[in-house]
Amino acid sequence: MEKDHVDILRSGFLTDGRFFSIEAGRVKGGNWGAWMVCVPSEAEVEKDETRALYVAGRKEQLRRWAEDLSEEDIEGLAET
Numbered sequence: 001m002e003k004d005h006v007d008i009l010r011s012g013f014l015t016d017g018r019f020f021s022i023e024a025g026r027v028k029g030g031n032w033g034a035w036m037v038c039v040p041s042e043a044e045v046e047k048d049e050t051r052a053l054y055v056a057g058r059k060e061q062l063r064r065w066a067e068d069l070s071e072e073d074i075e076g077l078a079e080t
Contacts, residue, residue, distance in 0.1 A: 009066035
C-alpha cells in the first residue's frame with residue numbers, strides 16, 4: 001500500500017470508548033483496500049492486501065461499503 005496517502009472512510013467511537021477509523025489505500029495490483037484502526041490498541045495494523053477487511057477495484061466501492069456498515073458490524077470488525 002502507498003504509505004503516504006490514506007483516506008478515512010468512516011470514524012467514530014466504539015462502545016468501549018476506543019476511537020476507530022476505517023481507512024482506504026492502494027494495494028498491490030492497483031486495487032483499493034480498507035483497514036480498521038482502533039486507538040488505543042495493542043495490535044499494529046498491517047496494511048497489506050492479505051489483511052484488508054475489504055478489497056475493491058474502485059475507492060467509491062469501499063466508501064459505499066463503509067457507509068453501509070451498521071454499528072453492530074463495526075463493533076464486530078473491531079473485535080477481529
